[in-house]
Structure formats: structure tokens, C-alpha cells
Amino acid sequence: MKRARGIVALRIPGVSARLTDDGDDQPTDEYIPGTLAIVEKATGVFIEWTPQGEDECGWVLADEDSGHTIPSLSPKPVDASSSSSLPSSGPLSPHSRLRFSVDVNDLSSFKNVEPKKGKKGHPCIRLIAKDGTNYVPLYFLTQSTKDFIDVLQRYVTLRRSAREHQLVLVVDEKAEALAQSLSTLDQNGDIMGRFMHNPYATAMTGLSKITTFVQDQVIPAILDSDAVSQEEKIRAMRELRTETDDTRLKISREADFEVVTQLELPPRPDIFRESPVTQAVWSSFKHSDGSFDQAKSHHMMMNVFRGGVETELRKEAWKYLLGYYEWSKTPAENEKKRAKLEKDYLRMKGQWTSISEDQESRFAKYVVRKALVEKDVARTDRTLKFFAGDDNPNLAMLHNVLMTYCMYDFDLGYVQGMSDFCSPLLYVMGNECDAFWCFVGFMQRVHANFEKDQTAIKVQLNQLRDLLMIVNPKLANYLESHDSDDMYFCFRWLIVWFKREFSFEDTCKLWEVLWTCQPCPNFLLLICAATLDRQTETIIENKFGLTEILKHVNDLSMHHDLDEMLTSAEAIFHQLSASQDKLPMHICEHLALGDKSVVGTPSGDEDDE
Amino acid sequence: MSGTRRKALLKVIILGDSGVGKTSLMNQYVNRRFSNQYKATIGADFLTKDVMIDDRLVTMQIWDTAGQERFQSLGVAFYRGADCCVLAFDVTNAVSFKSLDSWRDEFLIQASPRDPEHFPFVLLGNKIDMEANRAVSAKRHVTMAQSWCAAKGGMPYYEVSAKEAVNVEAAFQAIARDALARESADTSDFPELENNINLNENNRSSSSGGCNC
Numbered sequence A: 001m002k003r004a005r006g007i008v009a010l011r012i013p014g015v016s017a018r019l020t021d022d023g024d025d026q027p028t029d030e031y032i033p034g035t036l037a038i039v040e041k042a043t044g045v046f047i048e049w050t051p052q053g054e055d056e057c058g059w060v061l062a063d064e065d066s067g068h069t070i071p072s073l074s075p076k077p078v079d080a081s082s083s084s085s086l087p088s089s090g091p092l093s094p095h096s097r098l099r100f101s102v103d104v105n106d107l108s109s110f111k112n113v114e115p116k117k118g119k120k121g122h123p124c125i126r127l128i129a130k131d132g133t134n135y136v137p138l139y140f141l142t143q144s145t146k147d148f149i150d151v152l153q154r155y156v157t158l159r160r161s162a163r164e165h166q167l168v169l170v171v172d173e174k175a176e177a178l179a180q181s182l183s184t185l186d187q188n189g190d191i192m193g194r195f196m197h198n199p200y201a202t203a204m205t206g207l208s209k210i211t212t213f214v215q216d217q218v219i220p221a222i223l224d225s226d227a228v229s230q231e232e233k234i235r236a237m238r239e240l241r242t243e244t245d246d247t248r249l250k251i252s253r254e255a256d257f258e259v260v261t262q263l264e265l266p267p268r269p270d271i272f273r274e275s276p277v278t279q280a281v282w283s284s285f286k287h288s289d290g291s292f293d294q295a296k297s298h299h300m301m302m303n304v305f306r307g308g309v310e311t312e313l314r315k316e317a318w319k320y321l322l323g324y325y326e327w328s329k330t331p332a333e334n335e336k337k338r339a340k341l342e343k344d345y346l347r348m349k350g351q352w353t354s355i356s357e358d359q360e361s362r363f364a365k366y367v368v369r370k371a372l373v374e375k376d377v378a379r380t381d382r383t384l385k386f387f388a389g390d391d392n393p394n395l396a397m398l399h400n401v402l403m404t405y406c407m408y409d410f411d412l413g414y415v416q417g418m419s420d421f422c423s424p425l426l427y428v429m430g431n432e433c434d435a436f437w438c439f440v441g442f443m444q445r446v447h448a449n450f451e452k453d454q455t456a457i458k459v460q461l462n463q464l465r466d467l468l469m470i471v472n473p474k475l476a477n478y479l480e481s482h483d484s485d486d487m488y489f490c491f492r493w494l495i496v497w498f499k500r501e502f503s504f505e506d507t508c509k510l511w512e513v514l515w516t517c518q519p520c521p522n523f524l525l526l527i528c529a530a531t532l533d534r535q536t537e538t539i540i541e542n543k544f545g546l547t548e549i550l551k552h553v554n555d556l557s558m559h560h561d562l563d564e565m566l567t568s569a570e571a572i573f574h575q576l577s578a579s580q581d582k583l584p585m586h587i588c589e590h591l592a593l594g595d596k597s598v599v600g601t602p603s604g605d606e607d608d609e
Numbered sequence B: 001m002s003g004t005r006r007k008a009l010l011k012v013i014i015l016g017d018s019g020v021g022k023t024s025l026m027n028q029y030v031n032r033r034f035s036n037q038y039k040a041t042i043g044a045d046f047l048t049k050d051v052m053i054d055d056r057l058v059t060m061q062i063w064d065t066a067g068q069e070r071f072q073s074l075g076v077a078f079y080r081g082a083d084c085c086v087l088a089f090d091v092t093n094a095v096s097f098k099s100l101d102s103w104r105d106e107f108l109i110q111a112s113p114r115d116p117e118h119f120p121f122v123l124l125g126n127k128i129d130m131e132a133n134r135a136v137s138a139k140r141h142v143t144m145a146q147s148w149c150a151a152k153g154g155m156p157y158y159e160v161s162a163k164e165a166v167n168v169e170a171a172f173q174a175i176a177r178d179a180l181a182r183e184s185a186d187t188s189d190f191p192e193l194e195n196n197i198n199l200n201e202n203n204r205s206s207s208s209g210g211c212n213c
């Protein structure tokens, strides 16, 4: 193996990675101690973070040169022909997967978050690569980030974003490089001419719109640099187009000839989350016979919307929220319903548990489904204690609920993502029957997400784009000019209601808010819009394209702030609701604004703090 | 000193039925790690890994997609610009082998590579650690896979295990080497412009680097 040696330009111990895993029943914020370094190697300059305990030993110290030298850190870059000799091929420490090494040339920007004034906490840096990868956030426990930034500036030019002060951009010196490579234009001169005649490329770059500078200098230079991929080249050209487009922000929907010039929305109100509904509050809303009248049940929904419910209350409250128990019924009546439904559950469970192996041999459709369910049960929330380990009886329960659902709705059967919806229900209910009927209630709302043609998801993605056009036209336009206005990068958010983006506990909190259908039926879309809104500058200033946006959005997983998302989404709702007479029809329809069956802005006493 | 370095980007897409081990293979190759706690993939994602191939620094961008068929229709934009497509099946699951044809066809339709006849595919038969459970006897299986590959213009075939890290590194290395060789064999980024151009032709000028339109 070729040994890449390096010079350590900076080494800061006491830099911890923060692990926000969904790995526990309670959200865990774990700081993994480690060392941050900037290392010069033959292959480039690298920013490297290594968890404690495996740092310098993983870096096999080289003995050459003066000062400390460090060979390459796997997995970057390695000699491909000698994988077996890599230090990391042995057993790895649990946190070794967090270790990373990034070439400064691949760095696009970083988020530099300082603790709020007067608040405790540590400064944090999160590196963002040109391909959209977000590295694990690093917390500087013993010193400020100044040294790191100073040393980094030896290698790259940094600029703090004017619009988002936490964002520090690596200034792309490509422009200069491009100008330099003009000299090689001669070799490619002819191609340039032909290129200009290529209708496909012409359409994409909108050549008619771009400036002579771009035509004369940038495009030939882009064509010249064979080191950049085709995708990158084309993206660079598109970006140039966007820059010219940026000045004319407006919304035009050719489809229905609805042209809206940018709508001034009122300022976003400040919204605060309230504390979760407690058992005592819950009980106090009930009549003496244990039922809720309509006004009270509605009021309770509002409370749940604003604060969620206490963990201990979930088992009871979720049954109501999911329509398994009826608000207007007494506990005895609900219990009676439950007894009937339990029989029903067992009947349907019996239908598949009684299929013999011999029958299976002639029942391929069923066998395929069973295999799918088995495969997914084995891959659902296994980091959670509740589902951990082999032969865990809770796995069998999850399997039974999902298989019985296949009998309940054989037309749909089992589709991936359903186990994600089922797992928290089983966790909270603790038994198959209740979990099953809650699941049935939940599936009623999300059934369409799993249907074969996927129309429902496409509709939601389109609605989200429409909303974003109003809420944040700048971002919406950017996405459109970067081939991303199909909003595919939000697919995972929508299909499993952010289950993959949050810790288990936060997922529960989010879902109970969404089950209330307040303040409008499509509140999930507003949460998506609010979440994207927060990423506006990061996406635009990093000049992310289709691929990078997807990667960036994927990497936000487990780094979202739920309360922030919920309050922003609600604030956006109030903005839109206040301007509903000016909004295009389809936006009002997406949010059922003006629809009296859904109480929008709660007026009067309820709304006041 | 790093400014002059030229780094090639290879985009590799892994396709195959749900549960054949695509996510596990990608993680085994990039992170040298296997976990039975990975979740079923929803949507699409990629990991990158820098490798040296014959003194050339290459960034492998490995795309992992969902095997669930109905989720496929939405994510196909990311097939475009692929340099290589890795088809994966589970040696203990005959159905996953039968699906290979449709995965290959779907890829060719969606990615619409310039030269579909010669687009580089690689076949991986995963989970060979579960030898005993093989759907078909090991020997027959290899024969089946090999003849399928032969019928597809000599597609390379590797038997691997993401769990036990058998052959994974070697397979991906070969993938990189092959894709890189094709890359440098391409004489021009716009080969269709070499001759007379038909302006009306709806020619997709995506070379191996591809674009996403």
C-alpha cells in the first residue's frame, strides 16, 4: 500500500461530534469526544475528525519529514489494490462510522453556530460538501472555532453569507480558473461553435439570455475542464442562467393562466408551543360519564395541536385521535366496541395463521407478501430497545399486526413504509389488537400514499411546490431552475410523515399534532414548506443542484428542530389565512382555507395566551 | 498543491428487488460495516468514496434506491448520468433473480444512456454467506447467473456477501476500473456533434456524465 504522508497543520483535541440518534426510547443527545485536524497530504488538504480512542492509532504515524506527519485516514483516499491492509478492516469501535475526512476542495460551506448570548453551549461547525453531504456536527468544547477557521483560510477563501450569518461559504475560485483556461480555447474552438448549435444544450442554457461574458469566457472554459463531470458542467451553465433569472421573481402558471405577481404576505406571527396535555387536563375535559361533548373534544384537539400529549396519556388519547374510540361515547361503550373489534381482529388473524405450508405452495401472492412483511419487520426501528435483539416478542407482534392488515385490506396488502407507521402504534399500545385498530385508523388517512399509481404522493408534491411559490418564491424559482421542482427530495418526508427524519419520541409528538387535522387538513405540507424555507440560503448559496439538494435534505435527517418546524408551519398558516382573499384558488383549496368545516385561525379566547 | 489534481466522478446506481441487500452492499463498500439495523430504503440516497485506481483519484458516488417497485417511478431522474449500473439479487431468493430483466430494462429506459447496447452493467449475487439456504444449489445458481450475464453481452458477475464482506471490495473496484476505462476511451464529450448534426433530432447529448433533463 502506498503510504500517503501528511503534515498536520492543525490539531484540536476536545472537538466532539454530536450524535442525535433515533436509537433510544428517549431522544439521546450524545457527545462523542474526538480530534479535529487539518492535514496536508500529497493528494490534497483534508479536514479530518476522528473519535477518541482510535485517533492517532488509526493514523499510523509516518516517520518522515520534520514535525508530525500523518498518513492517510481511511476511507479516504486509499490504495484500491490493498484493501486488506487497511486499519479499519478490523473490528471497529461503535463510533468509527462517524469518523470522516473531507478534501477542502470538496467543501462547499459550513454552518458555524455560536451558542446564544448568555446561554450555555458550545460553538458548533457542520461541514457541507459540494455534493450536498452534511457531515456530523462538531462541537468545540475547549476552545473557539477561530483557530480552525484561521487555518482553513490558508487553503480556501471564506465568505460569510450576507443573508444567513451562520453560513460560511467557500468562495469558488472556479471563475478564475475558467478565465485562465481560456488560453486552451484554441484546441476546443470548433466544439464551441458546434455546441452553440446543439438545440438541446441551447434550450437548457437559455443562451439567448446570457451575457456576452458568459458566452465568451465561461462556456468555453466549462467545456474545457474535463475534470468536471458532464452533470456539473451543465449545472454550472444552468446556474448562470438562474442568476439572470433571479431578478424577475414572479409566479406564472401557464396551465390555468393564473398569473400572480409576488404576493406580499403579512409578517409571520410569533407562535409558541404549549406544554403537553396531562392526564389531569384530559380527564377534566370529560363529562361525568367519561364522554366528551363536541365542543370539548374540539377544544381538546386544539390543545393537542398546540402541545401534544404527555407520554403516559398516549395510550388512551391516541385511540381517540385515530378514531378507534369515539369521543362522544362513554368508556363503557368504547370498551364494548373494543371487545367486538378484538374478536374481529382475532378472526382476521386466524385467516392467515391457518394457511398451511401446503396451501402456501399454491398461493404465491400470499407468500410474496409474507416475505415482504418479514423482511421489513426485521428492519423496522431495530435500534429501539422495544424492537432490539433477535427473537424479540415485539417483532412477532409487529409481524402479526401487519399480516392481519394484509387480510383486512388485501387489495393494498403490504407496502414498504407501512411498518414505519405501525411501529410507534405498537410501541404505545403494547398489544396487537389496539395497535391494529389504531393502525387501521391511521391507514385511512395515508392509504393513498401506498397505492400502486402513487398519484397521491405526486399530488402532494405538486401542492407543496404551489405552496412554496407563495411562501418562498425565491426558493421555489431556484428549485425550478435546478430541475428540482418535482420536489422529489421531499418524497420520504411525505410518504412516512417524517418518520425517518426524527427521533422516535419526536415522531410521536409530530404525529399526534397531525392527527388533530388542525389548523387545516394539509398541515403536513406546511411543515414541509417551513422546513424548506429554513434551508433557502443554504441551498441557494451553496448553488446546489438536483443531486445536491436531495443529499442535503436527506442529511438533515435527525437534525431537525421539531418545535421550530411546528411553530414556523403554524405561523405560515396564519400568514396565508390572513391573505386568503388574495391567494390563488388552488392554494386555498390545498389548505381548505375558507372551508367552514375546518376551524382555521382559532378566534377569540382560545387563541389568546 | 491540490489545485491541479484532477478527480474523476463515477456515478454508480444499485438496483434490485427489495431486501436483496443494496443498502448493505453500499455500506459495506463505503463504510466497511454491516449492520442488521438498516431500514428499508425509502426514496434515494448516495454515499461517496474516494479511491485510487491506477494512480487516478476517483470519487465513487454510489446510489442506493428503494427496491419497492411502486416507489421507483418517482426517483428515476437520478438514474441519468450513471456510469455504471449494478444489478443485485439475493442468491437465496429465486424471485429476485427473475426480476433482473425488468430492472435492467427499466434502467435503460429511464437513464437512456447514449449507447444502451454497451452500457456497463455488473451483476452481484448477494448473501452467499447463507449458502445452506440457497434457493437453487450453489452450482446451478452460478451457472444460471453466468448464462444470464453471457446473454446480456458478457456482464461481469460476482458472488458477494455484504454481511461477511466477501468480494464486495473487489467487485466495486472492478466496477470503478471498468467505468473509468470507458470514460477515457470516450474521445469526445459530444460525440454526436462530430458529424453533421440534425437540428431536429431530439438528441440527448448526455455522455457518460449525463444530465438530468
Ligand SMILES: Nc1nc2c(ncn2[C@@H]2O[C@H](COP(=O)(O)OP(=O)(O)OP(=O)(O)O)[C@@H](O)[C@H]2O)c(=O)[nH]1
Pocket (backbone or CB within 6 Å): A378, A379, B016, B017, B018, B019, B020, B021, B022, B023, B024, B025, B035, B036, B037, B038, B039, B040, B041, B042, B065, B066, B067, B068, B126, B127, B128, B129, B130, B160, B161, B162, B163, B164
Ligand atoms: N445473511 C446476509 N444477510 C444480508 C446480507 N446483505 C443484506 N442482508 C440482510 O438482508 C436484509 C435486506 O438488506 P438491505 O440492505 O436492507 O436490502 P435492500 O436491497 O437495501 O432493500 P430495500 O431498501 O428494501 O430495497 C437485511 O435484513 C440485511 O440484514 C448478506 O450478505 N448476508
Ligand SMILES: [Mg+2]
Pocket (backbone or CB within 6 Å): B022, B023, B024, B039, B040, B041, B064, B065, B066, B067
Ligand atoms: Mg435499501
